[in-house]
Amino acid sequence: MTTRVVILAAGKGTRMRSRLPKILHPLGGRPMVQYALEAARQASPLPPVLVIGHQAADIRTAVGDQADYVEQAEQKGTGHAVMQVQSLLEGKAEQVIVSNADLPLLTGETLTALAEVHAKSKAAITLLTLKQKNARGFGRIKRLKGKPVAIIEEAEATPKQLLIDELNVGAYCFNAKWLWAALQKLKPSPNKGEYYLTDLLAIAVKQNKKIHSLELQDPTEAIGINTREHLAEAEYALRQRINRHWMLAGVTIQDPQSTYIEPGVTLGQDTTILPNTMLLAGTQVGEDCIIGPNTSISHSRVGNGCHIQAAVVEHAIIENDVEIGPFAHLRKGAHLEDHVHMGNFGEIKNSRLAAGVKMGHFSYIGDATIGKNVNIGAGTITANYDGQNKNPTVIEDGVFIGSDTMLVAPLHIGKGARTGAGAVVTKDVPPNTVVAGVPARAIRKLEGSD
Numbered sequence: 001m002t003t004r005v006v007i008l009a010a011g012k013g014t015r016m017r018s019r020l021p022k023i024l025h026p027l028g029g030r031p032m033v034q035y036a037l038e039a040a041r042q043a044s045p046l047p048p049v050l051v052i053g054h055q056a057a058d059i060r061t062a063v064g065d066q067a068d069y070v071e072q073a074e075q076k077g078t079g080h081a082v083m084q085v086q087s088l089l090e091g092k093a094e095q096v097i098v099s100n101a102d103l104p105l106l107t108g109e110t111l112t113a114l115a116e117v118h119a120k121s122k123a124a125i126t127l128l129t130l131k132q133k134n135a136r137g138f139g140r141i142k143r144l145k146g147k148p149v150a151i152i153e154e155a156e157a158t159p160k161q162l163l164i165d166e167l168n169v170g171a172y173c174f175n176a177k178w179l180w181a182a183l184q185k186l187k188p189s190p191n192k193g194e195y196y197l198t199d200l201l202a203i204a205v206k207q208n209k210k211i212h213s214l215e216l217q218d219p220t221e222a223i224g225i226n227t228r229e230h231l232a233e234a235e236y237a238l239r240q241r242i243n244r245h246w247m248l249a250g251v252t253i254q255d256p257q258s259t260y261i262e263p264g265v266t267l268g269q270d271t272t273i274l275p276n277t278m279l280l281a282g283t284q285v286g287e288d289c290i291i292g293p294n295t296s297i298s299h300s301r302v303g304n305g306c307h308i309q310a311a312v313v314e315h316a317i318i319e320n321d322v323e324i325g326p327f328a329h330l331r332k333g334a335h336l337e338d339h340v341h342m343g344n345f346g347e348i349k350n351s352r353l354a355a356g357v358k359m360g361h362f363s364y365i366g367d368a369t370i371g372k373n374v375n376i377g378a379g380t381i382t383a384n385y386d387g388q389n390k391n392p393t394v395i396e397d398g399v400f401i402g403s404d405t406m407l408v409a410p411l412h413i414g415k416g417a418r419t420g421a422g423a424v425v426t427k428d429v430p431p432n433t434v435v436a437g438v439p440a441r442a443i444r445k446l447e448g449s450d
Contacts, residue, residue, distance in 0.1 A: 003115050004093040004176075005040035008081050009033060009101035010053030010072040015226045021055040023101040024062050025231060028238045029262040029281045032225065033059070035104035037066050042108020043097060043115055049088060050101070051081045077194030079186045082179075090180050095119065098197065099171040102225045105234055105241075106171060110221060117214045118173035124182075124209035125200060127151075128171040130216040136224065138167035139198060141213070148211050151198040168198065169222045178209065238263075246273075268304065286320070300330070303338075316348075319355075343378070350390075351382075360403070367409065368393040377403035377421070384409045396431070416446060 013022025023033040033050075040048035050067040052059045053075050060069060070084045082098055089096065095118060097111055110128070118126035127148060129141050135154060140161055142150040151168045152161050182203045186195045204211050216222055220237040223230065242263065243256040250269040253259050260278045267273075267285045274292030282299035285291060289306045297313040303320035310326035316334040324330070324342045333350030336342065340353050343361035351368040353359065360378035367384040369392070370376070380401050382393045391409035395401070399413050402421040407413075413429040420436025420443075429435050432446045 001095060001115075001119050002046070002093045003044040003095050003097060003173075004046055004089050005044050005048040005097045005099065005111065006082060006085050006089075007033075007036050007040060007048050007050050007067070007099055007101050008078060009036075009059065010051050010056075010075050010081055011102075012054045012075070013102075013226070016228060016231075021058055022225070024058065025225075027104055027225075027231065027234055028242075031062055032104045032231075033063060033101045036099065036101045036106070037063070039106055039108040039111050040067075040097075040099075043111035046093075049085055051084060053081075077189070077192075078197040079183060079195030079199065082197060083183050083186075083195070086180050086183065089176070093176050096174045096176045096179055097171070098174065100224070103170060103222070104225065105223050105237060106169075106221045110216065111171065114171060114173045114214050118175075118212065121210065121212040123212035124175050124178045124204045124207075126173040126212040126214060127201075128169040128216055129213050130167045130169050130219060130222045131165050132167065132219050133165055135162070135165075135167055136222070138169065138222075138224075140164040141166040141168055148201065148213050149205050150201055153198070167222070169216055170224065172197070174200075178204075295325075354397070365393075367391065368395065368407075370395045371397035371399065371415070373397060374399045374401065376401045377405060379404040380407070381405075382407045382409055382411075402436075418446070 009023050016022045024031045037048055048067045049070055051070050051072050053072040056071055070088055072081045072084050097115060099106060114126060114128055137154055139151040139153045140157055141148050142152055182200050185203050186199055188195055201211060223234045223237055225231050225234055239260055242261045243253050243259055246267050247253055251267045252272040255275040258275045259273050262281045264281045265279045265283045268287030270287055271285055271289040276294045277292035278296040280298035283297050285302045286304035288304055289302060291308050294310040295308055300313045300316045302318045305321040306318055308324045311324050311328040313330040315332035316330040318336045320338045322336050322340045325344060327344045328342050329347045331349035334348040335352040337353060337355040339356050341358045343359060345362045346359055347364045349366040351365045353370045354372040356373040357370050359376040362379045363376055364381040366382050367390045368382050374395055383406055384391050393407050393409045393411045395413045396415040398416045400418040402419045402423060404422045405419045406424045408426045411425060411428060414431030416432040417429045418434045419425055419440060423436050423440040424438045425435060425440040433442050434444050435442050
């Protein structure tokens with residue numbers, strides 16, 4: 001059975017008090033609307049239809065070709081929004097799911113179940129409902145002989161009706177042929193002149209059509225976002241969902257309350273995440289790692305058996321059995337091969353450190369290629385910027401860089417060479433040569449060298 005998903009996203013979101021469209025506010029590091037789009041794609045292989053209105057151009061730019069668009073030039077209610085879709089979908093789908101972009105935690109599994117239940121029930125409408133005492137402003141489901149017959153908006157409910165604990169979540173599946181005909185029978189509300197999708201229930205009842213419902217089991221899926229307070233509530237629920245997933249997959253999260261893992265992050269088995277750790281989008285962490293405490297990793301790849309403590313890692317590659325920190329910073333282009341040790345208060349940018357490199361504390365390495373088993377003493381820096389260009393430093397295998405060495409790029413240090421403490425190296429150093437002083441000069445060849 002052909003199903004299309006319509007996502008309502010035309011509202012102004014005035015209660016967010018923001019210049020940014022509500023559905024583009026970030027949740028878990030990505031625009032809120034992204035979750036609704038992903039859920040829709042799970043429920044139907046066909047592109048979702050996004051009904052836009054307020055700041056439509058900004059939404060089109062953000063969403064791109066992930067959806068078909070219909071514009072609701074005048075925002076005259078949810079029923080009016082779905083009316084705009086009729087010319088696009090009529091005759092092209094047997095059932096239509098309608099949901100809201102500001103319900104970002106509603107999952108694709110739930111929308112799929114809604115479509116399946118609807119198809120089996122052969123109803124005109126299948127509602128998604130939730131039973132809970134905290135109504136959160138949702139309409140109440142009125143039943144007669146166990147069957148849903150109306151949705152009563154909270155503002156219009158009597159004190160007795162407000163006690164009803166079955167709520168309208170705001171997601172529906174419709175028989176498409178019935179929907180297009182029924183929309184023409186909607187009448188504007190006397191107060192605002194808006195057309196409400198919920199009034200379709202009264203039309204179905206009057207026509208003696210079947211109305212079915214599916215009860216939502218996870219109340220966090222029904223968190224709708226109208227304010228920044230709601231956004232924070234959804235962020236918390238999303239974080240719990242993600243952390244629970246990884247703990248069930250074999251990852252230890254010592255303090256889930258202080259651990260923030262964005263969607264799209266992957267973690268290997270038997271990795272441990274310590275408190276106050278943020279793993280942001282595009283990050284992959286292998287097995288048997290210890291990450292944290294107080295660590296932030298974004299858009300980076302971490303291999304197996306690594307220990308990263310109190311560090312900031314951005315757009316970097318870390319291979320296996322690497323130790324980093326505490327208080328270290330890996331910037332874009334940093335690449336640490338197996339068994340590298342990076343001490344505290346170090347910084348690496350756009351540089352590759354080969355296997356076995358030991359980089360002491362208080363050091364900066366930028367635009368450099370470091371060979372195997374090099375020792376970089378405390379306080380070493382690459383002076384890679386001359387005011388116009390970033391210049392490279394190449395250090396070959398087995399070099400020993402003494403503490404407080406300044407390496408003035410462009411520079412090439414040969415295999416097995418050494419620098420004395422406090423040296424300012426401005427010229428290339430031949431292999432197996434010891435240099436020292438300011439500026440550094442060769443003082444001897446190492447034993448066994450040519």
